[in-house]
Amino acid sequence: MNKHIGRRDLLRAGGWGLAAATAGSLFGACGAGGRPGGSSEVGITGNTVKIGAHFPLTGVAAPGYSDIPTGTKAYFDYVNAHGGVNGRKIEYIFRDDAYNPSNTSQVVNELVLQDQVFAIVGGLGTAPHSAVLDFLNSEGVPDLFVSSGSLLWDQPKKNPYTFGWQPDYEVEGKIIGRYVHRNMPNARVGLFLQDDDFGDDGEKGARAYLGDQVVAAQRYVSGNTDVAPQIAALQAAGADLVLGFNVPSYTALSQLASLKLNYRPQWFYSNVGSDPALVGSLLSRFSKGEVSGASMLDGVITTEYLAGVEEADDPWVELWQQVWDAHGGEGELTNFRLYGMAEAYTFVQTLQAAGPDPTRDGLVAALEKVGAELQGPGLAPFRYSGDSHAGMAGVKVSRLAGNSTEKLSPVFVTDNGKAEITEYTGRNPGPPPNGIPSVEPVG
Amino acid sequence: MVSLVAGVRRRLPASTLGRNLLLVLAALVVVVLLLELTDPFRNSQLATMSYYAIAAAGLTVLTGLNGQISLGHGALMAVGAYAMGLLLNTGVVPFPLAMLAAAAVTAVVGVVVGAAAARLHGPYLAGATLALAIGVPGLAIHFDGVFGGEQGLQISSPRPPDWFADVIYFLFANEAGSAKYFAYIGWLTLLAVLLLLSNLVASRYGRVWRAIRDDEVAAELAGVPLGRLRVLAFVVSAACAGLAGAVLGIVVRLAAPSGFTIVLSLSLLTAVVVGGLGSLGGALLGSALLVFLPPAVTGLGMQAGLTGVQAAQLAPLAYGVVLVTVMLLAPGGAMGIARALWHARPRRRFAQQPANTHRMDEEPSTTDATEPGGRT
Structure with missing residues (x-):
């Protein structure tokens, strides 16, 4: 940055002729001081963290998918009602892209440039999200937990700010x-x-x-x-x-x-x-x-890879039901809302890991460091590390029977390519008693 | 107010080219001021508006002046965007050249479609172009090796060069991010397109197109080769759509089938109709509505206490309401109202000319413009 200022100042001092110089000083007055210092992190204040997402809320892809952000919002409201994360309330803004990449690019511009969000969390769809991958990474905006199982989100070299979430x-x-x-x-x-x-x-x-x-x-x-x-x-x-x-x-x-x-x-x-x-x-x-x-x-x-609403006695589903009853809007708890809540839970964990004064880069670094050990609603662990931004490592096989599911296999985990499939032996400890994670900040 | 308008009119240059050049130069100043005085997000909205406006300008010439309806302009934009993507991703073609090539490729597609379209009328023409809108995105999925299939073709958009950032900083002391750069690309392209189209519209071709629109038999009796001129109108319009697609490719950085659904074609048509069929200024106004109305309505809905989902669903509704209201109260669109004001006073300078040439502008043929409905 500093290098550029020097060169421009030179240009300005030299001047390119009377007319241009006049124009420069005229308009310069409008824009002078337009270089904000990076004193505080975008989207974070002493008592709020603002994050955004894009979902199809209208159009053909809306049925089902438009439920996801309502679940996410309900969980964030639940966390806020319990004091937020490190005293900060989470402000969650989700906008409609109608599953159209051109719209996604517009609404994400709005979220990042206008609403000045700290991070994008859970943006949905392979094609829509592809349209903003480059933009978010060039702006340095954390792009967490894309709601899609594409392999595109796991390219830490090319897209260091983007992370997958569900098993690919x-x-x-x-x-x-x-x-x-x-x-x-x-x-x-x-x-x-x-x-x-x-x-x-x-x-x-x-x-x-x-x-x-x-x-x-x-x-x-x-x-x-x-x-x-x-x-x-x-x-x-x-x-x-x-x-x-x-x-x-x-x-x-x-x-x-x-x-x-x-x-x-x-x-x-x-x-x-x-x-x-x-x-x-x-x-x-x-x-x-x-x-x-x-x-x-x-x-x-x-x-x-998540317990579904039909497993009503699963401790996670009990928590989601409790959250939805207290903070949900109209309608029933659905698997889509539950998915949104689970993503929100992982984000709260990540924000806690980033410490009391989170920065955008700090958030990404924290997720790379502790992501693989996060205990949450997912049946399989995440694969996050410095070399991998891939989401959950596995699934279990089950059979639909009436209004419930019947377990056919344990949870298996693996990785892309030739990696072997192994049985996941970790036990899911269930949600903490108050329903809010407590992840230690990374050093 | 009216006397002021008359006064301005008397001082405009007599030649069409001169008048249009002057207008475009004035517009250029306004655009630069607008882009420099607004924040990056407004810049990005203006970039979006520019590609809608380029396509809408082309469409309004085709539908408003030549009387051919097209429900396939979204597909033509797709052709332009994919051509742009393939060229830019080679890494060797500079983007202005790629834009021209994208327009040329789309113009060639326009020749083929136009040749078929020239033989069709009314609902049959609408149907044929509708097929184009449905079919073209399907091609991108079928040949996924080249076009990237459902998930689309990522486009390596040009980065703002250092000299651009330097000039902007030198002149305005503003930062020049990619949003601003894309907005400049879009608006310079748009102004060039508007200049070319406004001259074309005022030329012999424009007159003949209007003649065909108003009475084919009379035009043919007057020696106008109907078919060739209708194809030409389609080709000009297609080239604009291709250029719009190229700008879209740069701004969105992705060409994917889900970006070019029938909704896009219908949105363009509604923009043209709401703005005022056959008027370039109307195309501009209509595109502004496409870009600025949905977020404004959603924002109002949120303030009124609706949930995020409800507020989002309000936008297509408001759009439909605006369209219906315009059709009922001002069938000439926004520009129809503006023109009524402009021509309110009896004219002195033009009193000698036959009034018809102006009357045609005022009463665009709406017979072919079947109601496109709201955004579905």
Whole structure:
């Protein structure tokens, strides 16, 4: 910075001619003193921390996803009601991008430049968030816990301020692949994939273990609602287990298509596409009421990395329910709200780790240092370190049964690429009694 | 007030080019002042407005002056943005060249689409261009090796060069971040486009386009080659959309299918209609509405005590209400009202000219402009 000032001062002193100099002094008066010193950290005052996020609150992606920030906000309100973090209340601003990257770029500009947030927490969507990755990292804004399982968030060299949160799709695919290979060695596996990095990463992970068990792989393009050809092709290939890396609306569409074709394989949906409540409501909407609710998903296998609302006696879910009852707005506690609360919990931990006077760089450094040891609602630990900004390391496999889930496997953890899959032996101690973490500041 | 307007009008240069140049120069001064007096966030909003305005200006020439409706301009912007991304990511093409190339590529697409469009009318034309809006983002997903698929193509936007930061600091003692740099790129492009279009509109081509819009049979009897001129209008409009896409690529730093949905095409059309069909100034006003209205409404909603989600949902509603209100109360759009003021006094200097040439501007054909509805 100092180098630039010197050069500009020289330029200014030298002058480029009368007209320019006049203009310079005229307009200079407007902008003089416009170089703020970096005395205090952006977004932090003595008693507040301001953070922001972008979510689709309107448009096609809004159902379900627009619940997430309401959960996050409820948990922050809960923390604020208990005195905040180091005496600071968390101000949480979330803005609508309608899942459109051009809008994301606008609202994140607004959050960073206008609202002057300290950090972005939980911004949702692979394509929308890609649009602001470069901006946030060049501005040095911590970009924590992107709500997407893409591998893009784990590039600490290129994007030092960006961190993933949920297990990425490749890790999930690997664990699913090995589970199927070990427990259903005779299954003829068909893959039903979204035609983007979500499907690609998942397929890569699954194929690493399934090898020649895969008899067909069919892709659908998001936006094309006719998936009958893909389902028919899986049926024709004789697949008796269909593994879906797809979003919730395509879980509903694939179920309806297979119903029409009288095709009844064992279904195995990855975590993203398996929320029973949302899929159930989509099913009855798409079929105009002919198929009712979540009952169709009975027996479907899926994966989990957080306890869901149906596990009402899980201590974490009890905490979330308590938070939602006290600080939530309208509506029920859903898995999406729970996801938002869990992200908020991890942020509170990170802020505590950054100490009493957090800075943007300090926040990132603290997360790299203690991130892998954080105990929270996640079933598997995070992989954060100086060399990795990847989120949770694993998932467990479970089966949907009525309004609950049945555990099929312990939590497995692994890493990207050739890393082995191991059983996670750590025990989740449950939430602290007051529901607020207490992480020691890093030295 | 009215006499002041008349006084200003008398002092404008007589030639169209001179008048337009003068206007653009004045606009340039205003733009520089605006960008230097506002904060980086307003700069970034103005950058966004610039690419909407470039596309809307092109669309208003096509729809307002030539009477061809297009629901596919969002897709043409996508062509421009992807072309821009592919060129910039090579790392060797300087961005002004890449912008021109993006406009040229989109113009070529415009020739193909325009040739088909020239044979169609009304709802059929709307349908054909709608197909374009739906189809083009699909291509980006299908050829994901080149275009990055669903997650999009990241674009390495130009960084503000040192000389730019130096000049800005020297003149205004302001910091020049990338938001400001992009805003300057966008607005200089926009002013150039407006200058070219306003001359074109006032030229023989503009007159012939209007003639075709108002009565095809009469125009053909007068010796106007209908097809060729309609294609030309489409190509000019497409080139603008391509240029807009190129600026979008720089500003957003990403070209992804979800950025170019049918909503974008419809937003452009509503901007053009609300601003005043056929008027370049109207395109500018309409784009300003696209950018500034949603955050303003959301802000008001939050102040009124709505939750974040409710406030966000208010924005599309307000947008729809504005559109319906304008259609009911001022079908000529914002510029229709402004023009009514401008022409309120009987004219002296232009009294000799046939009144028709002006009347055409005042009454843009709205027959082809089916209501595009609110933002869905």
